[in-house]
Amino acid sequence: MVITSLDFLQPGRQQGFLQVPYSHNLGGWANVMVPITTVARGKGPTVLVLGGNHGDEYQGQIAIMNLARELRPEQITGRVILIPSLNLPAARAATRLSPLDGMNMNRAFPGDPEGAVTSQVAHYLSTVLFPMSDVVIDIHSGGRSMEFVPCAHMHLVENRDQRARMFAAMLAWNTDFAFIYADIAGKGLLPVEAENQGKLVVTTELGGGEAIPASVHRIAQSGLRNVLIHVGLLKGREQTRASLGKAPAILTQALEREDYLLAPESGIFEIAIDLGAKVKRGQTVGFIHHLERPDRAPGKIIAQTAGYLVTMRAPCLTQQGDCVAVIAQQVSAKAVLNA
Numbered sequence: 429m430v431i432t433s434l435d436f437l438q439p440g441r442q443q444g445f446l447q448v449p450y451s452h453n454l455g456g457w458a459n460v461m462v463p464i465t466t467v468a469r470g471k472g473p474t475v476l477v478l479g480g481n482h483g484d485e486y487q488g489q490i491a492i493m494n495l496a497r498e499l500r501p502e503q504i505t506g507r508v509i510l511i512p513s514l515n516l517p518a519a520r521a522a523t524r525l526s527p528l529d530g531m532n533m534n535r536a537f538p539g540d541p542e543g544a545v546t547s548q549v550a551h552y553l554s555t556v557l558f559p560m561s562d563v564v565i566d567i568h569s570g571g572r573s574m575e576f577v578p579c580a581h582m583h584l585v586e587n588r589d590q591r592a593r594m595f596a597a598m599l600a601w602n603t604d605f606a607f608i609y610a611d612i613a614g615k616g617l618l619p620v621e622a623e624n625q626g627k628l629v630v631t632t633e634l635g636g637g638e639a640i641p642a643s644v645h646r647i648a649q650s651g652l653r654n655v656l657i658h659v660g661l662l663k664g665r666e667q668t669r670a671s672l673g674k675a676p677a678i679l680t681q682a683l684e685r686e687d688y689l690l691a692p693e694s695g696i697f698e699i700a701i702d703l704g705a706k707v708k709r710g711q712t713v714g715f716i717h718h719l720e721r722p723d724r725a726p727g728k729i730i731a732q733t734a735g736y737l738v739t740m741r742a743p744c745l746t747q748q749g750d751c752v753a754v755i756a757q758q759v760s761a762k763a764v765l766n767a
């Protein structure tokens with residue numbers, strides 16, 4: 429059962445914690461304390477901003493920590509709830525999954541009030557924070573396992589009005605690529621629960637790996653602010669790619685299983701094309717080398733579809749079944765909005 433000292437109805441700034449009971453060998457009555465900030469003033473949307481859903485994805489965590497320190501009530505109309513490191517134990521450990529219970533926060537929804545720490549946090553979001561929110565922003569990157577072209581992304585939700593609002597907010601991040609994705613690895617995702625509750629959901633994959641370039645931090649921080657302006661929370665003038673002097677975002681989608689290329693065997697992965705490059709169907713995207721049999725020709729990873737390489741595996745060491753590359757096809761806005 430998650431508790432907090434914050435009063436979500438109170439105007440102004442509040443800094444506190446979501447507290448989750450966690451009894452361990454050296455702390456029988458201990459709590460996991462997840463930092464949370466709220467800033468509220470007047471009428472307007474409630475926006476929930478989440479980072480660290482996966483602990484090793486720090487771009488969003490840093491952007492939200494900066495925003496949480498800087499934001500003043502007079503800069504907004506409405507309410508913003510900021511949680512930089514949703515899976516705090518994982519963020520501390522630089523891991524994707526929680527070291528406390530082995531759980532993936534992004535497969536734990538809708539959660540369980542009596543479950544493991546991760547399940548309890550998920551349940552609190554599903555039953556308390558999502559219902560009070562109009563907009564849910566969940567900032568991801570590839571973490572240690574994947575490297576993405578920095579992009580905002582979304583699911584093709586059934587409701588056309590919700591889809592159109594999510595589409596516009598996705599583009600407001602002003603990334604070079606926007607990406608429509610499918611869930612090929614399980615259920616229980618945070619954004620799906622928020623989408624099912626009818627929320628305007630904005631998600632991202634802002635690069636990945638462990639060395640985050642300054643340019644990617646800038647995309648995380650400027651994009652987040654622009655989306656907050658776009659949804660009517662933060663005062664200021666909304667920037668578009670046109671107003672920034674940039675070409676329109678390349679709109680891509682990977683909705684079929686064959687767009688997600690898995691390693692057919694274990695080995696050392698070599699990517700053969702650059703992230704964001706165009707790929708033809710049948711093109712060799714990468715190789716799997718055999719450490720113990722270097723005399724054997726490496727196995728080829730072949731593109732099954734044409735499109736852009738939007739993400740690649742970050743570590744070279746690869747197990748059979750790891751996702752090593754995703755090829756996303758270019759689509760038109762019309763096709764996305766009417767699909």
Ligand SMILES: [Zn+2]
Binds near residue numbers: 485568569
């Ligand atoms: Zn993630």
